[in-house]
Amino acid sequence: MAKTPTIFFRDDVFDDQFARTLAAVYAGASDLGEAFSAARAIGAHATPDKWYGGWLALARNVEASASAAAADGHSVTARGAYLRAAEYYRQAFFFIRHDLDDPRAQDAYADHVRTFAAAAPNLGVAFGEAVEIPYEGTTLHGWFFSPDDSGEVRPTVISPDGYDSTAEDGLAYVIGALERGYNVLTFDGPGQGRALYRDRLFMRPDFEAVLTPVVDWLLTRSTVDASKLVLFGRSFAGYLAPRAAAFEHRIAALVCDPPDPNLGLHIPAVAGSLAAPTIELEMRLSAEKREFFGARMATHGLTDVAEYFTTLREFDMTPVAGQVACPTLLVECEGDPLSSTGGADALAAAMTAPTTRITLTAESGAGGHCGGLGQKVWDGAVYDWLDGVLKGESAA
Structure with missing residues (x-):
């Protein structure tokens, strides 16, 4: 598999995250000049602490x-700057998520949500409304986006978070839907966003138990066409979405x-009982490895590597893929x-x-994760197919 070219950072993990901020330009949620300014301040040889400091400084400056601008009555400038600050606050806490109680992560997450809300409801690219979705005695936080405030009934994209995203930064990946006249719902499920950082709800393999209440709530909204609900599964949601669709047939x-x-196939290919001890040693020797695995374990409420690998094996939806x-x-x-x-091979073979x-x-x-910097290319391919399906044309 061809490696995507380096943009700025020597470590692919940092460089891939940098690409997410660059791609957020499509939603007006970042600025190329600001982003590269932060990158230069961090330096090509990034560390989690340098990353936090560089993006936090930028976020605070842009929020200021x-x-x-808001105080001076410049609403368009203020809205755009708040939206960009939200993305930079998200980057600030990205590589310090292994400890959910770290006050730096807690504060930066809260600032991420707060500045995004300050940009709403008119985000320039969409109208956004913060929503609360009933779920098992509590609520899930989300955003309902519309292309305008006309009240028109529209097809609606449901876009759950991935392993490390939030309902707020989900906007960057659904601009193509809004441009084409779709509504969009992004939301934090268990193990994601507010459900994780505030409520300590952890990831679950039976995501249909999450999606069905979301669909129930969504269909109470007058602007949603019940016959045209589209489920997106990007990144970690490439597991969550098909799992839920096997049971949720609306x-x-x-x-x-x-x-x-x-997801069990992602467990490092180290022989048998050596897998967990090997990763534990790597985590002790490398801050980057500690964060990589620690953040993922945190979404499941775990701190033990062996238990994490056992849990990942529960995230296998191929036995029910034929029910989609x-x-x-x-x-x-x-x-x-x-x-x-x-x-893709495994899922295609299991589906009917x-x-x-x-x-x-x-x-x-x-190229790259979820289309990398080529979000417009991704949009063209995906929405052209989707438009045909919703019009009743062949899906093949």
């Missing part, structure tokens, strides 16, 4: 400019990028490390619903 179409039906009933698009992007375990597969190449500009 937003507040000044979904009209499913998109997975990358398809990731069996809606047309499905499986997207693979060249250079996406999550595509290396053959998830009409299934289409596409590959987006690095040459096209959409």
Whole structure:
């Protein structure tokens, strides 16, 4: 699998995250000049602490400019600056998530949510409303976006978070839907966003138990076309979405990028009982490894590597993949490390619903995780297919 070219940071983990902020430009949620300024301040050889400090400094400066613009009555400037500050606060806490009680992470997450809300409801690219979705005696936090405030009934994209995203930064990945006249719902499920950082609700493999209450709530909204609900599964949601769609049959179409039906296949290929001790040693020797695995374990409420690997094996939806009933698009992007375990092959082989597969190449500009910097290329491929499916045309 071809490796995506380095943008700035020597370590791929940091560079891939930097690409997320650059791609947020499509939503007006970052600025290239600001982003590269932060990168230069951090330096090409990033560490979690340098990353936190560099992005936090930028976020605070941009928020200060937003507040000044708002005080002077410059609403467009203020809205844009608040939206960008939200993205920079998200980056600030990204590599310190292994400890959910770290006050730096807690504060930066709260600032991320607060500044995003300060930019709403008119975000420039959409109208956004913070929503609370009833779920098992509590509520899940989300955002309902519309292309305008006309009240028109529209098809609606449901876009759950991934392993490390939030309902707020989900906006950057659904601009194509809003441009084409769809509503969008992003939300923090267990193990994600507010559900994790504040409420300590942890990731669960039976995601249908999360999605069905979300769909129930969504269908109470007058602007949602009940016959045209679309479920997106990007990044970690490449497992969550198809798992839920196997049981929740009010979904009209499913998109997975990358398809990731069996997370147990991501367990490091170290022989048997040596896997957990090997990773534990790497975590002791490397702050980056400690964060990589620690943040993932935290989403499951775990601190033990062996227990984490055991839990990952529970996230296998291939036995129920044949129950998915809606047309499905499986997207693979060249250079996406999550595509290396053959998830698309496994899911396609297990499904009986009409299934289409596409590959987006690095040459096209959409190489890397979930299309990387090529979000417009991704949008063209995915929404052209989706438009046809919702019009009743062939899904193949």
